[in-house]
Amino acid sequence: MNPTRAAVRAGVRRGVIELRNSFTNAQDVWGYVFPTVVLLVTIFFMRGATVPGTGFSLGSRTLPSVLGMGIAFGGLITLAQQIVVEREDGTLLRAKATPNGMLGYLIGKLTLMSTVALVSMVIQIVPALFLVEGLRLTSVMAWMTLLVVVVIGLVATLPIGAVIGSLIENPRNLGLVMLPMMGLIALSGIFYPINGYPGWLQAVAQVFPIYWLGLGMRSALLPDALAAVELGGSWRHLETLGVLGAWAVLGLVLAPIVLRRMARRESGSRVAARRERAMRQIT
């Protein structure tokens, strides 16, 4: 068999094994359930509130927005986190010591992150449906749009997440990415429309993928009439495609360069040094 094909196949299997492992330990299961709990509690407290300028339930608007945020969060933060942790524990060095192991590792991560994104969405949508109404759940177009947004969202965020993960060497520095991420979520109109924000803040939000993933998900699941209260008064599909596409291109150009540089520098002594540092930090 061709070595590249063997590595791709092994990588997919790797993703499947890691997915299965993620269902069998408490920490990962909590990682699946926690966002759903937050979402349900949020929707519960939003009962009775409406989207400004309409009679539409604010909770129903929040569900698709949160799904969009979840894609961005999974692609950017979760992947970065995994790369940082797996550099520290030697998984990446192991991949490097294996023929075509790095390729298999990356394919495995893409498989894992994509399926985790889908699983997380299902876990959030199903219980939330008992609390919200007015979504276009019976429309085939709605689900098609949702699928397209998920795919573009993953392509736009996963390579950037890999870049972030490669640039951070100390897991403690993940906080440096978490904080701005939280700020961006607040800016991106996930839980409340940002029409009332100053123009420059709206502009900042629209540079990053989170806003557009939220918008894309809303365009899929909300009735068309709700487009009127978005910025620009439309779902702006073209702009969504443009911004997410630009992030995808940027990520796909940067990721191979940064990943290769990171991988080249991995060695036994670096892993050992990180381990020693981690031990010092614990004591």
Place this chain on the structure above:
Amino acid sequence: MTTVELPGAAAAPHPPDEDLVLDVRDLRMRYGSVDVLHGVDFTARRGEVLALLGPNGAGKTTTIEVLEGFRMRSAGEVRVLGVDPGRGDERWRARMGVVLQSWRDHGKWRVREVLAHLGAYYAPYATERVRRPWPVDDLLDTVGLAAHAGKRVNQLSGGQRRRLDVAVGIVGRPELLFLDEPTVGFDPAARREFHDLVHRLADLDDTTILLTTHDLDEAEKLADRILILAGGRIIADGSPDALARRVAGDVEIRWTRDGQRFVHSTADATAFLRDLLREHGDGVQELEVRRASLEDAYMALVYEQESGVRGGTAARVWQQGSQG
């Protein structure tokens, strides 16, 4: 020191040779303005077991990482399996195995899953002579993990974890295996089993093995040849026996007479003992004659290198060390 092979003496050009698995000539490494390796020379043939010894900070890790292709060298000619490790491709990578100390990866995986998964990458590199990968069940038996095949990796004990690392290192049936302090954390039985495994790999599969260790007893048991790296150079290269014999050629003799302890070092123990017994007869008690061990040789050589004293002092140093 005249009796030890000096690295400079081996500088004559080597003929190209299929059996030459490692060929290192004048390897130099510099970090910033600090030279870590000052010109390391050595070779290893197919099926040879080499132990690389040396104090911490001597450059062992750097040397091995250059050979593994994980670190770019500053200068020197290096061939690993006939290929410059700075340019080794995946085909080259498939022919070697690496076992390091600090791996904690794949904690949530089951032991069998890890071996089956990592083995799959080697399947395309199987040849008629070398079937790759090593079948998982067979490999689990070989490293003594068959009873733990279904366990999660993070539930293994320290020694079991190390055996898994060794298993991963050999799953691709490597022609060349790097072992970094392989038996740290092993109990005596596991250590013995591991030594048997190393012998089997070297003798039956013709695997070339380069291992680092601080355990001189282990080096003596395992290695065909010992390299001592100190101060960024190979300061000794030879069989354990030859090293012990050549460096500290003197024999240490201890005895008591009239309740007083005596220690004497000499190259000719027989003559000295004959004179001693002729003179004092039964007055000589608790007589001990001890030939220098590998450990004595190692200590003498490293001390000599670190203190900068050269030329024939090793024996004297050894003598002082024994008396002190």
